[in-house]
Amino acid sequence: MVQLSTPQPARQANPTIKAQALAYLIFERPDLAAAEKFLTDFGLRIALRDSDALYFRGTGSAPFCYVVRHAEQARFVGMGFRVASRADLEKLATLPGASVIRPLTAPGGGEVVSLTDPAGFTVEAVFGQTAVEALPHRQPLPANQTDQLPRINATQRPPHAPAEIIKLGHAVIEVADFQKVCAWYTGHLGLIPSDVQVLPDGAPIVTFMRLNLGDTPADHHTLAIAQGFMNTYNHSAYEVVDVDALGMGQRILREQGYRHAWGIGRHILGSQLFDYWNDPWSCKHEHYCDGDMFTAERPTGIHPVSAEAMAQWGPAMPRTFTAPKMNRAALRALWHSLRHSPDVTLRKLITLKRLFG
Numbered sequence: 001m002v003q004l005s006t007p008q009p010a011r012q013a014n015p016t017i018k019a020q021a022l023a024y025l026i027f028e029r030p031d032l033a034a035a036e037k038f039l040t041d042f043g044l045r046i047a048l049r050d051s052d053a054l055y056f057r058g059t060g061s062a063p064f065c066y067v068v069r070h071a072e073q074a075r076f077v078g079m080g081f082r083v084a085s086r087a088d089l090e091k092l093a094t095l096p097g098a099s100v101i102r103p104l105t106a107p108g109g110g111e112v113v114s115l116t117d118p119a120g121f122t123v124e125a126v127f128g129q130t131a132v133e134a135l136p137h138r139q140p141l142p143a144n145q146t147d148q149l150p151r152i153n154a155t156q157r158p159p160h161a162p163a164e165i166i167k168l169g170h171a172v173i174e175v176a177d178f179q180k181v182c183a184w185y186t187g188h189l190g191l192i193p194s195d196v197q198v199l200p201d202g203a204p205i206v207t208f209m210r211l212n213l214g215d216t217p218a219d220h221h222t223l224a225i226a227q228g229f230m231n232t233y234n235h236s237a238y239e240v241v242d243v244d245a246l247g248m249g250q251r252i253l254r255e256q257g258y259r260h261a262w263g264i265g266r267h268i269l270g271s272q273l274f275d276y277w278n279d280p281w282s283c284k285h286e287h288y289c290d291g292d293m294f295t296a297e298r299p300t301g302i303h304p305v306s307a308e309a310m311a312q313w314g315p316a317m318p319r320t321f322t323a324p325k326m327n328r329a330a331l332r333a334l335w336h337s338l339r340h341s342p343d344v345t346l347r348k349l350i351t352l353k354r355l356f357g
């Protein structure tokens with residue numbers, strides 16, 4: 001079995017497997033109709049409506065990329081990663097706490113091994129899904145630029161409709177045991193840290209990790225892990241075709257009365273144009289386009305963390321964007337992590353508070 005090495009974040013020489021794609025996210029919601037309304041206004045499409053679950057897809061060839069199961073409490077359950085072979089499933093099935101290989105009862109079928117990461121999130125490894133035919137989507141609008149004028153005697157009229165989502169791009173989680181969780185993803189799924197944000201004392205606080213696809217370019221990040229005092233969902237992101245899709249998507253979501261979180265702006269790490277919206281359970285969902293693509297060759301970047309380091313331009317990041325929801329469960333988690341997590345210290349939390357307000 002792979003020896004998980006720290007300090008993290010760092011790439012590991014011989015990971016158990018190299019994940020090939022972020023396949024889907026799994027949520028539990030008390031109101032499936034409200035979830036469906038938000039997600040379709042956000043730009044996903046229904047792939048399958050089950051008695052107690054909804055499956056959504058983008059226009060791409062993934063049979064689904066988002067599952068909502070009915071449950072009393074709203075909860076982010078975890079993620080599915082596509083793996084390269086059945087042999088990879090067999091390797092993962094030997095890890096502590098792994099399930100046996102079983103059929104995946106979801107659109108596209110295939111087989112799945114269910115794991116739990118050290119933060120308690122479900123991680124499903126999937127192989128053998130049948131891809132679906134991609135759906136047509138609007139092509140990026142031809143922009144007239146100073147030296148290039150593709151549009152003469154013609155106008156720009158993007159449709160007044162939800163932003164078409166092409167694919168699930170990435171998920172971001174906050175964890176207490178940052179070292180252990182990073183080591184699990186780099187060691188077992190072969191993720192590579194693309195960029196790491198650090199505190200003034202050098203302690204890593206956010207790591208943006210990509211898939212190791214060798215010479216095939218991969219999204220700058222597929223999973224990002226942030227140091228928090230509890231294990232929680234931060235946001236997930238979905239690719240749209242261009243900046244007009246971001247802008248029209250914003251208009252539609254605003255008209256439908258949803259709560260805006262942050263945007264439109266351009267990130268620094270990953271370079272995406274972004275726009276963030278809250279779903280009915282105050283969970284952030286991001287539209288993005290024009291992200292960086294890195295091959296496995298590119299080394300890890302190290303950068304100081306701050307609120308200003310999150311975007312090159314756009315409105316200032318609202319204070320509410322990173323502020324944890326302080327309820328009784330959060331206070332309990334804070335107390336527990338301060339006592340038991342080697343990565344959570346009062347000093348670190350005070351520094352973060354100072355940097356992010």
Ligand SMILES: [Fe+2]
Nearest residue numbers: 235236237286
């Ligand atoms: Fe993001």
